[in-house]
Amino acid sequence: xxxxxxxxxxxxxxxxxxxxxxxxxxxxxxxxxxxxxxxxxxxxxxxxxxxxxxxxxxxxxxxxxxxxxxxxxxxxxxxxxxxxxxxxxxxxxxxxxxxxxxxxxxxxxxxxxxxxxxxxxxxxxxxxxxxxxxxxxxxxxxxxxxxxxxxxxxxxxxxxxxxxxxxxxxxxxxxxxxxxxxxxxxxxxxxxxxxxxxxxxxxxxxxxxxxxxxxxxxxxxxxxxxxxxxxxxxxxxxxxxxxxxxxxxxxxxxxxxxxxxxxxxxxxxxxxxxxxxxxxxxxxxxxxxxxxxxxxxxxxxxxxxxxxxxxxxxxxxxxxxxxxxxxxxxxxxxxxxxxxxxxxxxx
Numbered sequence: 001x002x003x004x005x006x007x008x009x010x011x012x013x014x015x016x017x018x019x020x021x022x023x024x025x026x027x028x029x030x031x032x033x034x035x036x037x038x039x040x041x042x043x044x045x046x047x048x049x050x051x052x053x054x055x056x057x058x059x060x061x062x063x064x065x066x067x068x069x070x071x072x073x074x075x076x077x078x079x080x081x082x083x084x085x086x087x088x089x090x091x092x093x094x095x096x097x098x099x100x101x102x103x104x105x106x107x108x109x110x111x112x113x114x115x116x117x118x119x120x121x122x123x124x125x126x127x128x129x130x131x132x133x134x135x136x137x138x139x140x141x142x143x144x145x146x147x148x149x150x151x152x153x154x155x156x157x158x159x160x161x162x163x164x165x166x167x168x169x170x171x172x173x174x175x176x177x178x179x180x181x182x183x184x185x186x187x188x189x190x191x192x193x194x195x196x197x198x199x200x201x202x203x204x205x206x207x208x209x210x211x212x213x214x215x216x217x218x219x220x221x222x223x224x225x226x227x228x229x230x231x232x233x234x235x236x237x238x239x240x241x242x243x244x245x246x247x248x249x250x251x252x253x254x255x256x257x258x259x260x261x262x263x264x265x266x267x268x269x270x271x272x273x274x275x276x277x278x279x280x281x282x283x284x285x286x287x288x289x290x291x292x293x294x295x296x297x298x299x300x301x302x303x304x305x306x307x308x309x310x311x312x313x314x315x316x317x318x319x320x321x322x323x324x325x326x327x328x329x330x331x332x333x334x335x336x337x338x339x340x341x342x343x344x345x346x347x
Contacts, residue, residue, distance in 0.1 A: 001017045006105070006128045011057035012037040016047040017092055018065040020293060022115070026060065029122055041289055044068040051077055057133045060113070060127065063093040063104060074107040086136075088129045092117075162209070165258075169212035172219050172247075182301055183212035189297035189341070190290075196337035210262035214269045217247025241278045244270055259288055269294040274328045285331075292331040296322060296338050299330075 013035060015026050023040045030038045039056070042049050044065050051059065058216040063070035065071065074089060091104045094115040110132075111125050121144040191208025200206065218226060222242050225236045232240060247266030251259050268282065268291030275306030287295075303318035313321075319339065 008127065008134055010035045010036055010135060012039070012054075012124070013058045013060065013130075014047060014050060014056040015060045016042075016044060016061040016065075016070075017060075018042050019045075022062070022092070022117075025117065026122070029117075029119055030126065030257045033123055033126075034316050035126075044070070044073050048073060048076055051087070057137075058088050058090060058129055060090045060092060061089055061109075061128075062099070064095065068142060071103060071107050074104075074109065078108055088254050090125060090129055108132055133232050139269065161256075165209070165213060165262075166243055168216060170215075172216040182305065183215070185301045186198040186214065187211040189300065190294045192341060193293045193334060194290070196340065197334065199289070199292060206258055206261050207265075207290050207293060210258055210290065210298065213247070213251065213262040214265050214294050215243060215247065216250055216262075216266055217243035217245065220246035227300060241270070244279045246270075251296070264288050265290050265294045267291070269298055271295070272329045273331050277329075287331070292334050296330050300338070317326070 013030060015023055015030075015038065017023050017026070020042055021175065023042060025034050025038050027038050034162065039050065041050070045068060047059075047061070048068075050056070055321045061070045061073060070091060070093075077087065086108075088110045089108055091109040092115060093104075094193060095101065096112075096114055104112070110129060113122060113125060173225055175182045190211035191204055194204040194207040195201075223239060225232065225239055229235065244267050248263050251263035251266055254260060254263070265288075267279070268287050271277035271282040271287045271291060272295075273287070273292070275281050277287075300318055300322060303313045303321060306312045322330060322335060322338060326332045
């Protein structure tokens, strides 16, 4: 037990009493019992300042002091405390009436020492409260360690989830873009547009992370249509357009807000501002903002890169085309935001 005694003896004790003789007597007793960190003061305001700067492990507090008494000290400590641990308070008083004890307990006292002090009683009550404090600190340390492990595990799970989403987006895109870079470029452009449209940092990041899954429904489209080098027939075009529904179905039903945003984007990024898009012919602001943002980012990237059915266009030609579709195909405010981007940087 000696090792544990040394641990307890290393805890900090603050003695507060307006009588210097009481302070000196208690300090002498505590140091004779090998308590190594004993501080004293006759000023309750000084005691408050010390507790707020560095909370002791035990506060030995006189109740009846001129000006700010022990009740006031405990009340202010309770109001100002941001600590999760409760500071043990050992009240020093010559008043042992039931009313005073009830008031002290209600204010936060844990135990009492009656004046004049009995040395053995002082030792036992101090040791009991410090043993309780030791257990409290050990429990807090275990909780902190568990919380740190949970945070680390959460980070690892989030990292794994993001990797799976990236791989899912890559699997879909690999069908007609073997570099897999289209999805990432669209994500970066969508993220910047989302910020320019006034979304918060968290929401803008979410759009950027969800945007690469916009064409995940291509998994359900046959190569004969997806990779066809020439124009699609009306029937083939109808099949191709179903990738929006397939993508939404793949992503539907998740409890993840990120996947719900991805589902929304997959379903609506081919809707048009004028209502002539697909799959549901939504128009204007009935199209979710994330879908409107990704619509511009997706078309710009598709125009400026080689696709199975076309050569890459110049940036200027692609920007001119998008601006020309302002307020018909695309949300005019998103287009206006798009024209402020440094497009070559995003290629």
